[in-house]
Amino acid sequence: MELQKPTHVVLLSSPGLGHLIPVIELAKHLVLHHNLKATVLAVTSQTSLAEKQILNSSLIPSICHIIDIPSPDITNLVHKNDSVFTRLCVLMREAKPAIKSILSKTTPLPSALIVDPFGHESITLGRELNILTYTFVATHAWALALVVYSPVLDEQIEGEYVHQKEPLQIPGCSPLRPEDVFDPMLNRKDRQYEEYLKMAKGIPQSDAVLVNTWEELQHKSLESLREGGLISEALNMKIPVYAVGPLVREPELETSESTRSLLTWLDEQPSESVVYVSFGSGGTLSREQMRELAWGLELSERRFVWVVREPVDKIVDAAFFTTGNNEGDAVAKYLPEGFVSRTRGLGLLVQEWAQQMNILRHGSIGGFVSHCGWGSTLESVTNGVPLAAWPLYAEQRMNATLLAEELGLAVRPIELSTKKVVRREEIARMVKEVIPGDESGKPNRVRERVKEMQQSALNALSEGGSSYAALSQVAKTIVE
Template sequence: MEMQNPTHLLLVSSPGLGHLIPVIELGKRFALHHNFKVTILAVTSQTSRVETQILNSVLTSSLCHIIDIPSPDLTALVAENDAVFTRLCVTMREAKPAIRSILSEITPRPSALIVDVFSTEAIQIARELKIMNYVFVASHAWMLALVLYSPVLDEVVEGQYVDQKEPLKIPGCNPVRPEDVFDPMLDRNDRQYKEYLAIANGILQSDGVLVNTWEELQRKDLEALNEGGLLSKELDMKIPVHGVGPIVRQPELDTSSLTHSLMTWLDKQSSESVVYVSFGSGGTLSFEQMRELAWGLELSEQRFIWVVRAPIEGITDAAFFTTGNSQFDEMVKYLPEGFVSRIHKVGLLVPDWAQQVTILGHRSIGGFLSHCGWGSTLESVTNGVPLLAWPLYAEQRMNATLVAEELGVAVRPRVLPTKKVVRREEIAEMVRRVITENGIRERVKEVQHGAMKSLCVGGSSYAALSGVAKAIECSCQNVKCNKN
């Protein structure tokens, strides 16, 4: 018999576009494909204009209901030099009373709670209320494996991870080079490392994990994480891991003058001839690196669109909480003298932020110079666009290794950009390669095809998400039966 009311799902997102966008898109998928009533609880930074725009765009649709919780005051709780990772963990811990209140009082009572990795402490609330709960990992399965195995590494590895001579071994998965570890693992004495280990343990308290990848892309890692897999056995995991990706933002109608002018310019370019350059919602370069990048783009003699942000020395994620507040005139003063006038026929400069998914979907885009945030990486490969991998922070070094060395859909600098300034000649060479090299273009088309296939009815990701939806519905029906 058909349920009188649709199943109600509550999702929780921490601040930042890289967290908010995939949570929203996951919610939309439950609403569209499974007729769930979806409420998204978004803890926002209150300083990002783009974050506000995205929330407003969801509010105008009928797919999801948004509850916006302003970020708690952290003045007395974090130090000025605390990392973004620490700030996010403390933010979501302080938001727990608001989450508890909403989860207890919202009607109809949610059938399940899905939290992002910074919100795992809310799992305890769901358990107290006897509500199913899942963790949504917006990154990939190899990164999830490292996170879950980190408490074991913490016991067996002596000294700093970055000082190890051999890669860190993860049962059933590829090893991780010391220089590629997740940001919180860079310094075991830093506060964010303790927060990170707590997240690893928190994930295992859930009823299951949804991860933003698909079986054909990371079969080995997903097998290692699930029942019978080497990592699952090592950790004595009792929860399933579901590959439900790629979950990426879908293009939306944008009538702004900026997007119109970008699309008009792209329409005039040859197919797959333009490199899109962006370091995500939070990435920043040093002044010297920004100038070398400008010279490299010019020397490459390729067309480009560059989302430009003011340089900040030594802090690669300095724009994380402040996206979308700069002006073009402010950007120009950091570029080489005469650069803007010299490139006016071949390049476009955009301050701070652009409609990335719309740009990447245009036929003229032939490459993406990216910080390799997993959301941006998926937006690129699902549009068949090869990458120039330029990792900055978080798990981006792992992502760059994955796309360049395992998947073969990216080129990358010889040395990590966070360790050494990448010079203009190397940049120019990489830009030309990503535009002209046929092998990398053919490989990214294969990955694109696999991604689309996984999302179709009968595909691995469609089946995985359907299985989660069915489990939630069954749990909801059992609760109703018990009440009756």
């Protein structure tokens, strides 16, 4: 008797590690735990070394097939000052012919297409080919709620969102401070706001939405999005919403020489004594902020591992399309004079990009100064590492508020890091708060809370857990 071949699912990722990594992890879970066959279509930037390293990981080809779709030339379709958000939307729109060609030539046709939000216009390809189409949101449920409800806010609110005196009301969810809105909502006259509203209207057109969170973490927001919930009723959005996370990458088996040296240094440090500092694959700091951060780390008197890249004034996502290309010690000249020599033995500087999961899982890491990208947040929580929230762009201000004020998983600066330079004293305070040191003698509630959520995340992904069951239901629907 011939064995039935696994049902084939195609997943579509837009450029950027924050999109690519969760999509690959979702594909791996569908293959390894739910007996599906998966192909990932990765529209890549072609300029990011980190992106290439992820795609060339020796582990991925044995689990799922990766098709690299080079970014189409959009030079004549965008202005030089257009945002990363706008560029990603245009890139994914222009990649549709290549995506359609691959899908239509796949024999037999895949049973489902799963797109990330920037690929929302490819939902129509699923309709044309008569296959199920899902949207996979790599961030959390509160963020998804804001996105899909934005067309209603667009009609209700006059003027700029950031000028509103009262929090924005999202039915069934926590209110949102105007200053915490997504980047595309900061200027309603900008092109990215128009693209953002298209995305907001496009996501509910899919057959279901998968969210990279778990039931026990965000039950309230998830229920509002589901049929019968307040947002669902307001939008007449009657599609399933599945919490399938936290989907995070595994530590890399093949480590670089620099990573091995770093891990050896961490082996020599006391348990939970080192703060890890990184602003994601695309974040950059200004020259002034970079110097204040250096002084703050020195002032904290805590051990540190800092992923540094050349500062870029005023453009916080300047490294998005070029992560990992710089070499040498180009950033040293931007640090305070004598900083490197004064902190020798106390801290390590890592140029441009690091194998983050290998670092976060190490027992010597006790805190994470993070931009609060949702991928990095989940990597931190699943390793039981408390955060010092330092949002830069995209939805990160919202993430920081969620982590610090609602979930109790992070501390944050008094002044918004996106509005003012965070001074050294404030940086030192945050670092000491996540890594109190022996002199404190007080229980660390943030650390305790992170440990609780670490276990909750593990339970959700385990067989019988909420996320495992949700993804099982998705797989069952696809197969049927």
